[in-house]
Amino acid sequence: QSALTQPASVSGSPGQSITISCTGTSRDVVTFNLVSWYQQHPGKAPKLMICEGSKRPSGVSNRFSGSKSGNTASLTISGLQAEDEADYYCCSYAGGNTYVFGTGTKVTVL
Amino acid sequence: EVQLAESGGGLVQPGGSLRLSCAASGFTFTTYWVTWVRQAPGKGLEWVANIKQDGSEKYYVDSVKGRFTISRDNAKNSLYLQMNSLRVEDTAVYYCARGYYDSSGYCYGFDIWGQGTMVTVSS
Numbered sequence: 001q002s003a004l005t006q007p008a009s010v011s012g013s014p015g016q017s018i019t020i021s022c023t024g025t026s027r028d029v030v031t032f033n034l035v036s037w038y039q040q041h042p043g044k045a046p047k048l049m050i051c052e053g054s055k056r057p058s059g060v061s062n063r064f065s066g067s068k069s070g071n072t073a074s075l076t077i078s079g080l081q082a083e084d085e086a087d088y089y090c091c092s093y094a095g096g097n098t099y100v101f102g103t104g105t106k107v108t109v110l
Numbered sequence: 111e112v113q114l115a116e117s118g119g120g121l122v123q124p125g126g127s128l129r130l131s132c133a134a135s136g137f138t139f140t141t142y143w144v145t146w147v148r149q150a151p152g153k154g155l156e157w158v159a160n161i162k163q164d165g166s167e168k169y170y171v172d173s174v175k176g177r178f179t180i181s182r183d184n185a186k187n188s189l190y191l192q193m194n195s196l197r198v199e200d201t202a203v204y205y206c207a208r209g210y211y212d213s214s215g216y217c218y219g220f221d222i223w224g225q226g227t228m229v230t231v232s233s
Binding site: 001003034035036038040045046047048050051052055057089091093096097098099100101102103104 | 145147154155156157160167169170171172173205207210212217218219220221223224225226
Protein backbone atom coordinates (compact mmCIF):
# COMPACT_ATOMS: atom_id res chain seq x y z
CA GLN A 1 0.00 0.00 0.00
CA SER A 2 2.68 2.52 -0.97
CA ALA A 3 1.48 5.91 -2.17
CA LEU A 4 1.34 6.49 -5.91
CA THR A 5 4.02 8.88 -7.17
CA GLN A 6 3.08 12.35 -8.40
CA PRO A 7 5.28 15.36 -9.16
CA ALA A 8 5.36 17.78 -6.26
CA SER A 9 4.46 20.74 -8.43
CA VAL A 10 3.34 21.66 -11.93
CA SER A 11 2.80 25.16 -13.26
CA GLY A 12 1.42 26.82 -16.34
CA SER A 13 0.16 30.11 -17.68
CA PRO A 14 -3.52 30.90 -18.16
CA GLY A 15 -4.87 29.24 -21.28
CA GLN A 16 -2.13 26.64 -21.44
CA SER A 17 -2.51 22.89 -20.91
CA ILE A 18 -0.75 20.99 -18.17
CA THR A 19 -0.52 17.29 -17.37
CA ILE A 20 -0.10 15.71 -13.96
CA SER A 21 1.31 12.20 -13.85
CA CYS A 22 0.53 9.47 -11.35
CA THR A 23 2.84 6.46 -11.34
CA GLY A 24 1.86 3.21 -9.74
CA THR A 25 2.68 -0.49 -9.78
CA SER A 26 1.25 -3.83 -10.80
CA ARG A 27 -0.70 -3.81 -7.51
CA ASP A 28 -2.75 -0.81 -8.55
CA VAL A 29 -2.52 1.38 -11.65
CA VAL A 30 -1.14 -1.27 -13.98
CA THR A 31 -3.73 -3.91 -13.15
CA PHE A 32 -6.76 -1.68 -12.67
CA ASN A 33 -7.73 1.19 -14.95
CA LEU A 34 -9.67 2.60 -12.03
CA VAL A 35 -7.95 5.84 -11.15
CA SER A 36 -9.81 8.82 -9.78
CA TRP A 37 -8.57 12.39 -9.50
CA TYR A 38 -9.35 15.01 -6.86
CA GLN A 39 -8.92 18.76 -6.65
CA GLN A 40 -8.38 20.26 -3.20
CA HIS A 41 -8.27 23.96 -2.46
CA PRO A 42 -6.62 25.06 0.82
CA GLY A 43 -8.75 24.28 3.85
CA LYS A 44 -11.41 22.57 1.75
CA ALA A 45 -12.52 18.99 1.21
CA PRO A 46 -11.37 17.24 -1.96
CA LYS A 47 -13.58 17.36 -5.06
CA LEU A 48 -13.92 14.44 -7.45
CA MET A 49 -12.81 15.45 -10.96
CA ILE A 50 -12.32 12.13 -12.77
CA CYS A 51 -13.37 8.56 -11.94
CA GLU A 52 -12.67 5.18 -13.49
CA GLY A 53 -9.66 6.57 -15.32
CA SER A 54 -11.38 8.97 -17.68
CA LYS A 55 -14.99 9.59 -16.71
CA ARG A 56 -16.05 13.09 -15.71
CA PRO A 57 -18.79 13.33 -13.07
CA SER A 58 -21.62 15.66 -13.94
CA GLY A 59 -20.76 19.27 -13.29
CA VAL A 60 -17.01 18.87 -13.84
CA SER A 61 -15.60 21.03 -16.61
CA ASN A 62 -14.61 19.27 -19.83
CA ARG A 63 -11.25 21.03 -19.51
CA PHE A 64 -10.31 18.14 -17.22
CA SER A 65 -9.50 14.78 -18.78
CA GLY A 66 -7.92 11.54 -17.59
CA SER A 67 -5.93 8.82 -19.31
CA LYS A 68 -3.55 5.94 -18.60
CA SER A 69 -0.55 4.38 -20.25
CA GLY A 70 1.24 1.47 -18.68
CA ASN A 71 1.95 2.20 -15.05
CA THR A 72 1.13 5.91 -15.29
CA ALA A 73 -2.22 7.65 -15.11
CA SER A 74 -2.48 11.28 -16.14
CA LEU A 75 -4.76 14.24 -15.55
CA THR A 76 -4.71 16.95 -18.19
CA ILE A 77 -6.09 20.41 -17.54
CA SER A 78 -6.61 22.38 -20.72
CA GLY A 79 -7.29 26.12 -20.95
CA LEU A 80 -5.74 26.63 -17.52
CA GLN A 81 -7.62 29.14 -15.36
CA ALA A 82 -6.77 30.91 -12.12
CA GLU A 83 -9.34 28.86 -10.20
CA ASP A 84 -7.52 25.66 -11.20
CA GLU A 85 -4.73 26.54 -8.79
CA ALA A 86 -5.03 23.85 -6.12
CA ASP A 87 -3.60 20.53 -4.97
CA TYR A 88 -4.46 17.50 -7.08
CA TYR A 89 -4.45 13.87 -5.95
CA CYS A 90 -4.81 10.66 -7.89
CA CYS A 91 -6.29 7.57 -6.28
CA SER A 92 -6.21 4.03 -7.60
CA TYR A 93 -8.25 0.99 -6.76
CA ALA A 94 -5.74 -1.53 -5.41
CA GLY A 95 -7.80 -4.70 -5.31
CA GLY A 96 -9.62 -6.29 -2.39
CA ASN A 97 -11.82 -3.21 -2.02
CA THR A 98 -8.83 -1.07 -0.98
CA TYR A 99 -7.51 2.15 -2.44
CA VAL A 100 -4.25 4.07 -2.52
CA PHE A 101 -3.80 7.81 -3.03
CA GLY A 102 -0.98 9.62 -4.76
CA THR A 103 1.49 11.94 -3.09
CA GLY A 104 -0.23 15.03 -4.43
CA THR A 105 0.68 17.77 -6.88
CA LYS A 106 0.47 21.51 -6.33
CA VAL A 107 -0.69 23.28 -9.47
CA THR A 108 0.33 26.91 -9.81
CA VAL A 109 -1.16 29.25 -12.39
CA LEU A 110 1.53 31.73 -13.32
CA GLU B 111 -28.95 18.88 -0.06
CA VAL B 112 -26.65 15.89 -0.16
CA GLN B 113 -24.29 16.15 2.79
CA LEU B 114 -21.89 14.34 5.06
CA ALA B 115 -20.90 15.85 8.39
CA GLU B 116 -18.15 14.47 10.64
CA SER B 117 -17.86 14.97 14.37
CA GLY B 118 -15.99 13.55 17.33
CA GLY B 119 -12.47 14.76 16.71
CA GLY B 120 -10.27 16.19 19.43
CA LEU B 121 -7.06 15.89 21.40
CA VAL B 122 -6.16 12.48 22.80
CA GLN B 123 -3.03 11.04 24.36
CA PRO B 124 -1.02 8.29 22.66
CA GLY B 125 -2.60 4.95 23.41
CA GLY B 126 -6.00 6.52 23.86
CA SER B 127 -9.28 6.03 21.99
CA LEU B 128 -11.68 8.20 20.05
CA ARG B 129 -14.88 7.54 18.11
CA LEU B 130 -15.63 9.57 15.01
CA SER B 131 -19.12 9.92 13.58
CA CYS B 132 -20.33 10.91 10.14
CA ALA B 133 -23.97 11.92 9.63
CA ALA B 134 -25.41 11.52 6.15
CA SER B 135 -28.36 13.48 4.78
CA GLY B 136 -30.05 14.20 1.48
CA PHE B 137 -29.53 10.75 -0.06
CA THR B 138 -30.35 7.09 0.51
CA PHE B 139 -27.46 6.18 2.79
CA THR B 140 -28.20 2.45 2.63
CA THR B 141 -27.33 2.23 -1.07
CA TYR B 142 -23.74 3.49 -0.85
CA TRP B 143 -20.33 2.24 0.15
CA VAL B 144 -18.80 4.81 2.49
CA THR B 145 -15.19 5.52 3.26
CA TRP B 146 -12.85 7.25 5.73
CA VAL B 147 -9.91 9.21 4.31
CA ARG B 148 -7.40 11.13 6.43
CA GLN B 149 -4.94 13.93 5.81
CA ALA B 150 -2.07 14.67 8.20
CA PRO B 151 -1.23 18.37 8.61
CA GLY B 152 0.45 19.64 5.44
CA LYS B 153 0.45 16.14 3.94
CA GLY B 154 -1.46 14.17 1.33
CA LEU B 155 -4.63 12.13 1.43
CA GLU B 156 -4.62 8.57 2.77
CA TRP B 157 -7.42 6.05 2.34
CA VAL B 158 -8.19 4.53 5.75
CA ALA B 159 -11.20 2.21 5.56
CA ASN B 160 -14.46 1.52 3.84
CA ILE B 161 -17.67 -0.41 4.49
CA LYS B 162 -20.27 -2.02 2.28
CA GLN B 163 -23.88 -0.88 2.15
CA ASP B 164 -25.13 -3.48 4.65
CA GLY B 165 -22.00 -3.43 6.82
CA SER B 166 -21.09 -7.01 5.92
CA GLU B 167 -17.71 -6.12 4.41
CA LYS B 168 -15.06 -3.85 5.87
CA TYR B 169 -11.58 -3.07 4.61
CA TYR B 170 -8.64 -1.20 6.13
CA VAL B 171 -5.25 0.22 5.26
CA ASP B 172 -2.54 -1.92 6.85
CA SER B 173 -1.41 0.80 9.27
CA VAL B 174 -4.74 0.81 11.15
CA LYS B 175 -5.69 -2.86 11.02
CA GLY B 176 -6.40 -4.19 14.50
CA ARG B 177 -6.67 -0.68 15.94
CA PHE B 178 -9.50 0.99 13.99
CA THR B 179 -13.01 -0.33 13.39
CA ILE B 180 -15.39 1.07 10.81
CA SER B 181 -19.11 0.57 11.30
CA ARG B 182 -22.42 2.04 10.22
CA ASP B 183 -25.96 2.36 11.54
CA ASN B 184 -28.26 2.58 8.53
CA ALA B 185 -31.27 3.35 10.73
CA LYS B 186 -29.46 6.49 11.86
CA ASN B 187 -27.83 7.29 8.49
CA SER B 188 -24.50 7.30 10.26
CA LEU B 189 -20.97 6.06 9.74
CA TYR B 190 -18.47 5.56 12.55
CA LEU B 191 -14.75 5.06 13.07
CA GLN B 192 -13.67 3.64 16.41
CA MET B 193 -9.98 4.40 16.87
CA ASN B 194 -8.05 2.60 19.61
CA SER B 195 -4.36 2.50 20.53
CA LEU B 196 -3.90 5.87 18.87
CA ARG B 197 -0.44 6.92 17.79
CA VAL B 198 1.09 10.32 17.11
CA GLU B 199 1.15 9.43 13.41
CA ASP B 200 -2.66 9.11 13.42
CA THR B 201 -2.88 12.90 13.82
CA ALA B 202 -4.89 14.13 10.84
CA VAL B 203 -8.11 15.58 9.53
CA TYR B 204 -10.48 12.66 9.02
CA TYR B 205 -12.99 12.87 6.18
CA CYS B 206 -15.91 10.60 5.44
CA ALA B 207 -16.78 10.19 1.77
CA ARG B 208 -19.39 8.50 -0.36
CA GLY B 209 -18.69 6.11 -3.21
CA TYR B 210 -19.68 7.58 -6.57
CA TYR B 211 -22.10 5.85 -8.92
CA ASP B 212 -22.81 7.06 -12.44
CA SER B 213 -25.30 5.68 -14.97
CA SER B 214 -23.00 2.69 -15.55
CA GLY B 215 -22.62 1.77 -11.91
CA TYR B 216 -19.87 2.25 -9.36
CA CYS B 217 -17.22 4.56 -10.73
CA TYR B 218 -14.42 3.88 -8.21
CA GLY B 219 -14.29 7.40 -6.85
CA PHE B 220 -15.64 9.39 -3.92
CA ASP B 221 -18.03 12.18 -4.82
CA ILE B 222 -19.43 13.61 -1.58
CA TRP B 223 -17.08 14.54 1.26
CA GLY B 224 -17.67 15.97 4.69
CA GLN B 225 -15.82 19.01 5.99
CA GLY B 226 -13.50 16.84 8.08
CA THR B 227 -12.83 16.50 11.79
CA MET B 228 -9.38 17.02 13.32
CA VAL B 229 -7.80 14.32 15.47
CA THR B 230 -4.67 15.25 17.38
CA VAL B 231 -2.70 12.56 19.18
CA SER B 232 -0.21 14.14 21.55
CA SER B 233 0.97 13.95 25.12
